[in-house]
Amino acid sequence: MINLxxxxxxxxGEVTKLFLRRHWLIVAEILGYLLTLVVIPFIxxxxxxxxxxxxxxxxFWGPVTYLLFSVYLLFVLVIIIxxxxxxxxxTWIVTTERIINIEQRGLFTRTIxxxxxxxxxxVTAERKGILSMFLNFxxxxxxxxxxxxxxxxxxxxxxEGVKQVxxxxxxxxxxxxxxxSGQSSDQNHSETTL
Amino acid sequence: xxxxxxLLIAYFALVALAFLFLFFNLFDxxxxxxxxxxxxxxxxxxxxxxxxxxxxxxxxxxTIDWGESIQISQxxxxxxxxxxxxxx
Numbered sequence: 444m445i446n447l448x449x450x451x452x453x454x455x456g457e458v459t460k461l462f463l464r465r466h467w468l469i470v471a472e473i474l475g476y477l478l479t480l481v482v483i484p485f486i487x488x489x490x491x492x493x494x495x496x497x498x499x500x501x502x503f504w505g506p507v508t509y510l511l512f513s514v515y516l517l518f519v520l521v522i523i524i525x526x527x528x529x530x531x532x533x534t535w536i537v538t539t540e541r542i543i544n545i546e547q548r549g550l551f552t553r554t555i556x557x558x559x560x561x562x563x564x565x566v567t568a569e570r571k572g573i574l575s576m577f578l579n580f581x582x583x584x585x586x587x588x589x590x591x592x593x594x595x596x597x598x599x600x601x602x603e604g605v606k607q608v609x610x611x612x613x614x615x616x617x618x619x620x621x622x623x624s625g626q627s628s629d630q631n632h633s634e635t636t637l
Numbered sequence: 638x639x640x641x642x643x644l645l646i647a648y649f650a651l652v653a654l655a656f657l658f659l660f661f662n663l664f665d666x667x668x669x670x671x672x673x674x675x676x677x678x679x680x681x682x683x684x685x686x687x688x689x690x691x692x693x694x695x696x697x698x699x700t701i702d703w704g705e706s707i708q709i710s711q712x713x714x715x716x717x718x719x720x721x722x723x724x725x
Contacts, residue, residue, distance in 0.1 A: 444667070444668065444669070444670055444671065444672040444676070445669070445670070445671050445672060446672045447671070447672075462671070502705065502707055503641075503707050505701070506641055506644060506698075506701045506703070507644065509694075509697045509698055509700075509701065510644055510645075510647075510648050510698070512694075512697065513648065513690075513693070513694030513697060513698065514648060514651045514652075514655075516690045516693065516694065517651070517652060517655040517687075517690055517691075517694070518651075518655060520655075520686060520687060520690050521655050521658045521659060521662075524659070524662050524683050524686070525658065525662060527679075528662045528665055528666055531666065531670065531679060532665060532666070532669050532670065534671070545669075547665070547669070550658075550661045550662065550665055551661075553669065
């Protein structure tokens with residue numbers, strides 16, 4: 444489990460400033476899928492009733508209908524909780540020393556990347572679309588010098604606020620440690636596949 | 638004659654598969670989740686919702702007499718009845 448007060452490789456005096464997940468709209472989307480999928484069997488039964496087909500009264504199709512419905516509910520549940528697990532375990536941790544990017548892809552792939560604040564060249568906040576404007580969510584891109592990939596804080600709440608916090612932390616870090624820009628990028632990237 | 642309880646074999650196999658995926662989800666959340674109360678709530682919700690779905694399916698399946706047997710021709714009766722009622 445992740446303990447924000449005791450992160451792996453924690454430096455002396457390092458404090459967690461932000462713990463971010465994707466916007467609550469993603470959870471609403473998952474619940475929307477759940478509602479839609481649960482309603483489908485009932486709509487199907489209504490169609491069958493309208494067509495004067497009653498499988499429940501049949502000696503074979505009655506039990507089969509109940510079994511199919513039960514299995515369908517189980518697998519809808521499994522799909523929904525897997526989607527939620529993917530959302531719940533996608534996190535970004537911003538401390539006074541570094542940024543940790545944890546991406547969960549499905550159940551069996553997890554990528555953890557770490558970037559020290561003194562290697563960050565650019566922080567960009569982005570909001571696209573009418574929904575992101577009203578609900579205040581978007582992306583924050585973190586770019587280092589010479590790195591092929593950049594960190595992408597996807598669909599987070601208040602991207603401008605997060606950008607300001609990170610920029611402030613970078614400036615504080617420069618005051619403490621000096622400006623390390625121009626040094627080789629030391630981004631740690633590890634991919635864990637279960 | 639095919640006993641109806643043969644259908645339960647496939648059902649329980651699929652329940653076992655769903656349980657396996659539930660286990661993977663619980664493992665990932667408990668292993669990689671944040672150390673706080675929300676994670677415990679998520680684990681509890683996962684477990685309770687799975688048990689709820691099992692309870693719902695059990696309440697439906699318990700109404701069936703699984704000891705009965707059927708003939709293969711009875712499987713297609715309901716379809717033929719729709720296509721050509723006079724043939725039955």
